Amino acid sequence: MPVATMLLDVRGVTKRYGGLVANSNISFQVGYGELVGIIGPNGAGKSTLFDLVTGFQPADEGQVLLEGESVTRLRPDEISRRGVARTFQKLKPFTQMTVVENVMVGAFQKTTVPARARREAMEALDRVGLADKAEAHARVLSTGQRKRLELARALATQPRLLLLDEVTGGVDQRSIPALVDLVRRLHGEGASLIVIEHNMSVIMGISQRIVALNLGEVIADGPPAVVGRDPRVVEAYLGQAYVA
Amino acid sequence: MTAEVLVQGLVSGLLMGFVYALIAAGLSLIFGLMEIVNFAHGEFLMGAMFATFWAWALLKLDPLVSLPFTVLLLALFGLLVYHGLIRWILGAPMLAQIFATFGLAIFLRAAAQALWGADFRLVKGPLVDGRISLAGIFIGLPQLVASVGALCAFGLLYWFIRKTETGLALQATSQDRQAAMLMGIDTQRMFALGWAIGAGCVGAAGALLAMFFYIFPDVGATFALLAYVAVALGGFGNVPATLLAGVIVGIVEVLGGLLIAPALKYAVVFSLYLVVVLWRPQGLLGRF
Amino acid sequence: MPPVARWPVVRWTGAGTLLLLLLAFPLVFTQPHPRHVVITIFLFAMLAQAWNLLAGYCGQISLGHAVFFGAGAYTSTLLGKYFDLSPWIGMVVGAVVAVAVSQLIGYPVFRLRGHYFAIATIAVGEIVNTLMINWDWAGGARGLFVPIKRPDSLANLQFHQSKQNYYYIALGLLLLAFWITRKVEVSRMGYYLRAIREDQDAAASLGIPVAAYKQRAMALSAALTALGGSFYAQYILFIDPDSVFPTALSILICLVAVLGGIGTLWGPLIGAAILIPLGEWTRIYFGGTGKAIDLLIYGALIMLVSVIQPGGIMALAQRGRRRTG
Numbered sequence: 001m002p003v004a005t006m007l008l009d010v011r012g013v014t015k016r017y018g019g020l021v022a023n024s025n026i027s028f029q030v031g032y033g034e035l036v037g038i039i040g041p042n043g044a045g046k047s048t049l050f051d052l053v054t055g056f057q058p059a060d061e062g063q064v065l066l067e068g069e070s071v072t073r074l075r076p077d078e079i080s081r082r083g084v085a086r087t088f089q090k091l092k093p094f095t096q097m098t099v100v101e102n103v104m105v106g107a108f109q110k111t112t113v114p115a116r117a118r119r120e121a122m123e124a125l126d127r128v129g130l131a132d133k134a135e136a137h138a139r140v141l142s143t144g145q146r147k148r149l150e151l152a153r154a155l156a157t158q159p160r161l162l163l164l165d166e167v168t169g170g171v172d173q174r175s176i177p178a179l180v181d182l183v184r185r186l187h188g189e190g191a192s193l194i195v196i197e198h199n200m201s202v203i204m205g206i207s208q209r210i211v212a213l214n215l216g217e218v219i220a221d222g223p224p225a226v227v228g229r230d231p232r233v234v235e236a237y238l239g240q241a242y243v244a
Numbered sequence: 245m246t247a248e249v250l251v252q253g254l255v256s257g258l259l260m261g262f263v264y265a266l267i268a269a270g271l272s273l274i275f276g277l278m279e280i281v282n283f284a285h286g287e288f289l290m291g292a293m294f295a296t297f298w299a300w301a302l303l304k305l306d307p308l309v310s311l312p313f314t315v316l317l318l319a320l321f322g323l324l325v326y327h328g329l330i331r332w333i334l335g336a337p338m339l340a341q342i343f344a345t346f347g348l349a350i351f352l353r354a355a356a357q358a359l360w361g362a363d364f365r366l367v368k369g370p371l372v373d374g375r376i377s378l379a380g381i382f383i384g385l386p387q388l389v390a391s392v393g394a395l396c397a398f399g400l401l402y403w404f405i406r407k408t409e410t411g412l413a414l415q416a417t418s419q420d421r422q423a424a425m426l427m428g429i430d431t432q433r434m435f436a437l438g439w440a441i442g443a444g445c446v447g448a449a450g451a452l453l454a455m456f457f458y459i460f461p462d463v464g465a466t467f468a469l470l471a472y473v474a475v476a477l478g479g480f481g482n483v484p485a486t487l488l489a490g491v492i493v494g495i496v497e498v499l500g501g502l503l504i505a506p507a508l509k510y511a512v513v514f515s516l517y518l519v520v521v522l523w524r525p526q527g528l529l530g531r532f
Numbered sequence: 533m534p535p536v537a538r539w540p541v542v543r544w545t546g547a548g549t550l551l552l553l554l555l556a557f558p559l560v561f562t563q564p565h566p567r568h569v570v571i572t573i574f575l576f577a578m579l580a581q582a583w584n585l586l587a588g589y590c591g592q593i594s595l596g597h598a599v600f601f602g603a604g605a606y607t608s609t610l611l612g613k614y615f616d617l618s619p620w621i622g623m624v625v626g627a628v629v630a631v632a633v634s635q636l637i638g639y640p641v642f643r644l645r646g647h648y649f650a651i652a653t654i655a656v657g658e659i660v661n662t663l664m665i666n667w668d669w670a671g672g673a674r675g676l677f678v679p680i681k682r683p684d685s686l687a688n689l690q691f692h693q694s695k696q697n698y699y700y701i702a703l704g705l706l707l708l709a710f711w712i713t714r715k716v717e718v719s720r721m722g723y724y725l726r727a728i729r730e731d732q733d734a735a736a737s738l739g740i741p742v743a744a745y746k747q748r749a750m751a752l753s754a755a756l757t758a759l760g761g762s763f764y765a766q767y768i769l770f771i772d773p774d775s776v777f778p779t780a781l782s783i784l785i786c787l788v789a790v791l792g793g794i795g796t797l798w799g800p801l802i803g804a805a806i807l808i809p810l811g812e813w814t815r816i817y818f819g820g821t822g823k824a825i826d827l828l829i830y831g832a833l834i835m836l837v838s839v840i841q842p843g844g845i846m847a848l849a850q851r852g853r854r855r856t857g
Contacts, residue, residue, distance in 0.1 A: 275647075279647075281647040281650075281651070329835060329839065332839045333838060333839055336838070336839075336842060337842060338593075338646050338647070339587075339591075339593060339790075339794065339838075339842055340838040340839070340842035341838070342593060342647065342650055343786075343790055343834050343835075343837070343838040343842070344834075344835055344838035344839060346595075346783070346834060347830075347831045347832070347833070347834025347835035347836075347837075347838060348831065348835055349831070350783065350827055350830055350831035350834065351827075351828060351831025351832055351834075351835065352831070353827070353831075354824045354825070354827035354828040354830075354831055355824075355828060357824035357827075358824040358825060358828060465779075469654065469655070469658065472651050472654075472655075473655075476648070476651070480647075505666070507662065507665070507666050508662060508663075508666065510658065510662060511658070511659045511662040511663060514655035514656075514658055514659050515655075515659060517651070517652070517655050518640065518641075518652060518655060518656070521644055521648050521652060522640050522643060522644070
């Protein structure tokens, strides 16, 4: 039995914008094959945390370690090549390209041969259920489909760690269960994921562990059932009056 | 090079700087509102200068007398450009936006050349002429009047933006278009107004420059580039900052000419642009 | 796959026929003027194709590309004049110089985006233009005459009796540009450049080293443009800052690509095939003011293209095809 080591180790990460502290001394770990959910009210610093982990913003203090190796000062593309993929809250499809071409851009990280990239791309599209839309232009997709596209694109880079920023945001009610199912399936296939999500029932349902943020700080870190009853978490979302 | 020459140069740079500031202000205003760089701004200036020239040549009107009309004419032209061209590319990709005003610039320059030829024109014997001496520094009267005029126009613009309701609406639109719309501000009107004012500023600058500067179809090009530098220095969208920025550009231009070589003075200014946008992309006092 | 699987066959036949026609052209039209017009078309199509690599495919709108054209022209001419170096070698060295300059420019300038970048390229173009006007060893404002070599020879890249060889060399350069663009288009680099054009952040999140690829596109674009510059020098036999470095030239190159279809393989050729003869026609029919008239038309065209169809003629054609397809 291999010794479980941490896939991702975030240590004391802090980010300030002038007088505003977006992330304050944030620490948590993600193990192999874990699905960690990140929750917190608006402005809690969730997306900033993603930006810091994936290199889109430099941390003012603290370290981010990927399998023991520090990735704190690296550029986004360098971090991606080390096996960390992400989706964006504000979706970023390559609108002038077709669906499969979009995913091929991701697949090209692992191969330089276009035919091979196309095959890998089709596989990724298959996994997310978009294979039938392969030749469609990215801009005609619905929000739910775009989320899948972005997911497929990220998967095509064969990441060790997948960061999903808002799975259900902007998606119509009917499409949510299928999306959630997809994330669950990916996890079941062995993926390690960190998921930011606003929809409580979704995130509580799929996560093995929840990290709750408020005003830039970690206020709870544990199994969903425990975190859900944590008075600090309840207070953050609903206010003092609702704490039991 | 003596201290006297240096001071003379600095004063001259300062004076021209106010004119640059006025030109840049219009550019900055437009960009702040809709994130479009008016690549035809120099040609607007050229148009204003030619309008002033023809008013003098054909109607015997002194530049200072025809100035209000030139401002109005340019403001109307700005409106025309907005409704005829800009309105259609507001949501277009950046490439289309760049090329739209770029195309306009080429068109206007060619039109001027076709209509009036490439000859250099000059307004001779303006109302304000001659030189004065202030503490041993020689200042051309037209240059001084132009400078003061530009400063006044700038002040007017500043007062308008900061103190009037319409001006505040303009600021609101430029800072957050969505929010402004939600508050009932007609953003289309604001955009059109922005173009009218921006063109009007250039109209004033053109009329003032026409008092002493040579007028020809390509004259706008250099002023435009200097204006871009000033806008970048002050921060795209930050109109008040263009005053300081314009002065800096004016002084750097003169110093570049004196300290390095007259032929290279513009190269020095453009190098300044590169330094500024790389070192501090938001400009010295910028908003972005 | 789209329905018409016959397309590749039709496309290749069409292209092949065009190539045959172009090869036969100088044999049919033996007067210097028509040949000159077509040579100019080839040259501008090639320059536009080179610009297209950076601006169309990679989305970096450079408005100062004449810098590389001039670099090629001046390098091969100076090497020929002062060191008696063959213009072919000079051409290659010119391309190398242009690449070096492009990397130097790119390093700071690529950190800018959008309008800031475009203005920066104009600024660089103006700076270089000004410097060249004041550099006397390189001819300054008076320019340089390419040393005349007789008799006509391929080795010296000079032909005085007829334009025929120039024609084929220009066609060769155009084919080179086409070939390179096509190769890039279907390769990983092509996908990466387009991704960068669409969304730099998304591209980076997928592992694309954005700055490095921009530099690569820039280098390729600069090298091709420089080859065109060296050819121009050997063709016209006189260069000066005003003919090879002005912003007006940068603009014309952009216009050709934009009109024909930015980011497409055939766009530059289509654009050149329309604009160059248009320029010639206005020059002939309007005499002295001809220069202004064709710029007038150019300006109007650019405005129309930006408003109606930023994708240029190719996009218009594609839209039509999709509707009937």
